[in-house]
Amino acid sequence: DIQMTQSPSSLSASLGDRVTITCRASQSISSYLNWYQQKPGKGPKLLIYAAYSLQSGVPSRFSGSGSGTDFTLTIRSLQPEDFATYYCQQSYSAPPTFGGGTKVEIK
Amino acid sequence: QVQLVESGGGVVQRGGSLRLSCAASRFSFSNYAMHWVRQAPGKGLEWVAFIRDDGTTKSYADSVKGRFTISRDNSKNTLYLQMSSLRAEDTAVYYCAKTRATIAAAGPFDYWGQGTLTTVSS
Numbered sequence: 200d201i202q203m204t205q206s207p208s209s210l211s212a213s214l215g216d217r218v219t220i221t222c223r224a225s226q227s228i229s230s231y232l233n234w235y236q237q238k239p240g241k242g243p244k245l246l247i248y249a250a251y252s253l254q255s256g257v258p259s260r261f262s263g264s265g266s267g268t269d270f271t272l273t274i275r276s277l278q279p280e281d282f283a284t285y286y287c288q289q290s291y292s293a294p295p296t297f298g299g300g301t302k303v304e305i306k
Numbered sequence: 307q308v309q310l311v312e313s314g315g316g317v318v319q320r321g322g323s324l325r326l327s328c329a330a331s332r333f334s335f336s337n338y339a340m341h342w343v344r345q346a347p348g349k350g351l352e353w354v355a356f357i358r359d360d361g362t363t364k365s366y367a368d369s370v371k372g373r374f375t376i377s378r379d380n381s382k383n384t385l386y387l388q389m390s391s392l393r394a395e396d397t398a399v400y401y402c403a404k405t406r407a408t409i410a411a412a413g414p415f416d417y418w419g420q421g422t423l424t425t426v427s428s
Contacts, residue, residue, distance in 0.1 A: 243401075245414060
């Protein structure tokens with residue numbers, strides 16, 4: 200199985216900050232990398248698929264980059280509704296696997 | 307807007323069985339592969355099972371293989387997860403998730419339900 204490693208596991212940031220979360224795959228997954236946002240008590244929400252494609256309805260302050268083994272999720276200007284936990288997931292090969300999550304908290 | 311509503315969770319004794327359901331609406335359910343993903347309390351996401359659009363192909367995580375069975379009824383727009391020989395480590399919120407394609411065995415998952423909690427007691 201492909202292992203996904205996210206960093207950091209948590210971070211504190213202020214409104215308006217630029218936030219970057221990284222995800223590393225244990226082998227090359229081309230661009231088959233997806234990002235999800237999860238808020239407490241809710242199911243995850245797809246933000247980015249195929250490394251950099253924005254899911255319909257997701258604000259443009261979210262962006263993704265990377266290919267191969269190293270990927271990044273960037274939130275350009277943090278908004279109150281962005282405080283949540285973010286997960287990466289590879290869809291290159293079955294079984295699908297997730298990173299451990301990054302919790303974004305208010306500083 | 308796509309809607310996925312899970313039900314059937316609850317408290318069950320170790321070794322017991324439970325069947326989860328996921329009612330789908332506002333999209334062509336029979337055209338998409340579906341998955342179950344779970345989340346233990348305070349933990350991350352763990353993929354559980356996959357079924358393709360017509361139900362002919364299924365796969366399972368090693369941790370549940372031989373104990374869980376995924377199925378679907380396209381005439382009822384409903385996905386199921388039959389869970390048996392339940393263990394304490396199966397305690398989790400179980401989510402159904404829709405894919406973007408007919409045979410997306412690894413996702414991505416573009417819509418998720420709100421989840422249903424299964425607690426296995428000893």
